[in-house]
Amino acid sequence: MLNCVVLMGNLVADPELKTTQSGLSLTSFRIAVGRDFAKAGEERKTDFINVKAFGKTAEFIERYFHKGSSIAIQGSLQANNYDDKDGNKRTYYEVVVDRANFCGSKSDNTGGGSRIDEAVANAPAPSYATGNAGDFETLPNDDDLPF
Secondary structure (H helix, E strand, O other), X not given: OOOOEEEEEEEXXXXXXXXXXXXXXXXXXXXXXXXXXXXXXXXXXXXXXXXXXXXXXXXXXXXXXXXXXXXXXXXXXXXXXXXXXXXXEEXXXXXXXXXXXXXXXXXXXXXXXXXXXXXXXXOOOOOOOOOOHHHOOOOOOOOOOOO
């Protein structure tokens, strides 16, 4: 059987690290994932996905990600059944993370970049319109290319 979920989104709140009774690290959080499509005349909708991670993955997420951070996760979908307060059977879905990765800019995940990072990010792109012919060299015409 195959149960593989890959998502990229933004954390809705800061993840909190907890410890299970057996001493295993655990964090639960939600990510907002925008849909790729929208009906004509409507805004794109966003899905809020419940996620949890264990062990070193949970510690990594808690340490490096915060509310608003972009995150890419890979894991499996898990369905949990429970009875609500009225005795109705309910199903709760969540993604159990196997791998988590950074995505987006570095400042999204560090809680604020340094002045050097901000200066580089805000620097204008180089312009080649002011170049002259001396900046280029003529390559030999090689008709023996193998392709």
